[in-house]
Amino acid sequence: MNNKKLVSYSKYGYIFAIPFVLTFLIFTLYPIVYTFTIGFTDLHGAGQTELRFLPSVGKPLFQNFTDVITSGSFQKAFTNTVRIWIVNFIPQMAFALLFTAWFTDRRTKLKGQGIFKILFYLPNIITSATVAILFLALFGYPKGPMNDIIMALGISKKAVNFTASASTVRGIIAFIQFWMWYGYTMVNLIAGVIGINPEIFEAAELDGASKAQTFFLVTIPCIRSILVYVLVTSLIGGLNMFDIPEMFIGKNCNNAGLTTNMYIRNQAFLGSYLYARAAAASVIMFIIILILCLILLYFMRDRDEAKLAKIRRQERKAAAART
Template sequence: MFLLPTVVLYGVFTVYPIIGSYWYSFLDWNGFDTVRTWIGLGNYVEILHDPQFWNSFKITVLFTVVTVPAKVILSFLAAMLLNSPRMPWRGFFRTALFLPVVTTTAIVGVVMQFIFDPASGPINLIMLKLGIVSQGINFLGSPRTALWTVGGVYVWKWFGQTLIYWLAALQTVPPDTYEAAAIDGASSIRITRHITLPLLRPFAVIITLLSLEEALHVFDLMLTMTGGGPSQSTQIMELYIYNTAFAATVPRLGYASAAAVLFGLFVCAIGVIQLVGIRTAQRARTGR
């Protein structure tokens, strides 16, 4: 009885759309007409030969491969500093780094458009003032810089979340282990290398896999900052599906559903890898 509202809402807004996507993927349907033509695997065959689909897939993978290591490694280094009792203002820096996480992503995307504006954005004004560049750089308007600009904003936006993961992991390291190593004359680098890193290896697996799956879902940030442009250089899979289903001149909901199913299977594969990685990390930590 108590679970019934949750079950109903979950079924209506999650389970039903997933089942509907699989069904629509076998139809030639624009999402509006009452006529729905059954074409079987036709959408899937067309998608597998669609260069735009593979381009979006490549951009998604490239974005993930670059941003995940940057976020995981930088947040780990920050966590090491903020976990040290000798670090002043630790509470202030933790709060400051976590604030972007609770900020609405769409608002962040809109604000970043002004910040990176080539004519009046503060980033370009500072670089012009310092003489770093002779003219403003169109960070979001150039295919060479747009994806990496959004990637930098993404790392900054979710940096605090990964930082909290690392801080929680560091709390599991027994303090007497550090004290014993310090008494034996071990330097900070040796303590980090031979004590901290081995003990945090199971957590590193989990944090990396969580960050990997999170990086596959940046639709709101990418939509508000670039909309997939310029020249589709930032059109990740989620934007490709959205544009095909709703923003195209001739919407193709069936075709977009097939793309969503394939992308969903890819995300599920990442989820399976995550599950295996978590279990492996737990076994490594318990020694079983």
Template sequence: MGSISYNAQRKLILIGFLAIPLLLLGLLTYYPAVKLVYLSFTDWDGISSESMWLGFENYKEIFTNPDLFGVFLHQIPYALIGIIQNIVAILFAVILNSRLKGRNFFRVLLFLPFIMNAVAVAFMFQYVLDTTNGSLNGLLGALGLSSLQQSWLGNASLVNYSLASIGFWRFMGYNMVIYLAALQAIPGDMYEAARIDGAGRFQTLWYMTLPNLTKIIQLNMFLTISGALAVFDLPFVLTKGGPAGASETFLLKTIETAFQFNNFGLASAMSVVLLLLTIVVLGIQNAVINRRGGE
């Protein structure tokens, strides 16, 4: 009887500790997610208590309207520069993992942009990229490169690359620190054996360092690609989607659809599409990286 009583008390304690977190998880995560999927099939305006069931009409509108699904093209520069950002982060991590004098200073210096507030970074680069009084155009003029001066945020063909470059500046140091931690976990005996066998620096990097970083590369690329698909803060603060909608992102368009046009049904469908597209893209990315790691 004592044993049964103890087990019963143990189960009650476990249930008590788990009940509140599970309740909060269901209330704040799963219920809103299910509600979002339901609303994506309706025409709810965010105000009325009733909504009309539309079936797949919202999804059809997303994939047939280039003003909605077509804005994903604006996010290609974020993905491209994000890939370059990871390459540069690996190179810096390899350099700063060596016995370089003052390496701790450079590590802190490169990581500092990440701890800055995103809105503060956006306002700072608003002055850097300003057409008339911006420091970037001023520097180009001082170097005699006036022909390269641009309206960095006003040129439709450059604006997304300019915004993505801000993300490069802010997140490169963060990725570098993650790669650096992974590099320090690789046993030094492996590098000594490689040097004894006559392996050069490039061979060591390509055949030993990168394979050992496969899982970390996969993690950082997950963060990079998902961030590129859900860009919001930089275009919202700096361009409001301009010029002429050239820097609008899918998430910015989703929020505009919901809160400016009160079409929460269509906005919910756009959110579901964004989630599914992120899963597909990341699945392809993981398959490619895992194949490379296996080789």
């Protein structure tokens, strides 16, 4: 009877989903298909909108893709992006987990943790363009706050030109990313821990588990789904890094901070308007991100649940074979 009622109202399901579906088709799906298509054409130049597929102008179909992959600039952008992401992500995750462990510890309740949480999250709400330019000013050369500190502490006698060395530039960008995002990651992880049933912790305590044991063997497995969410969003965000490196260094310092998104924008909108090549580069990035996400999801899958599902399947098969 319940089922019948649901069926009679089903048209509202369609109606309520229409705005989403329509907008999705026009503003997401169509541009994606369009981007893929442009990747196989020779679209370039300001103002040109006509699409000519590469074979029709006597070029191989995958020309743009091979151009991008073999381009030194793209390879540099890609290694930069991956390096900056890894250098920011490992400490980000480590400190986020550390603070999560401290702030959710039931035995030693840290006083003033509300203020700490608020302060740690603060950099995340500030416009990243502002943050990047602020750090550029802080790392100013020959005069700047950071140089003042370094000379006052006697670390270096001469002022350091931070934006002249490629590895320093990437290091600072990675640090800014870390500084902006560890608080966000922490807040998400804490949210996950708060959601865990307290009885589980009580049981662990009764069994004599140490703090570290409780955290690694009880807390982390319990927040697996939030960890997956944080990892996936960070991976996507990290490989799409744009604001900070663009505003902090741009093309200076011999492209030391060039990321793939900056490469795509430069190809499409600066200089020669190579839309087709930019489109091919976005498609390549999309495929890379997709593969990495799937690998991540595979490694983070619930192994026990997967095992259980396998056993159930086998049982069903066995039962089917018997009958």
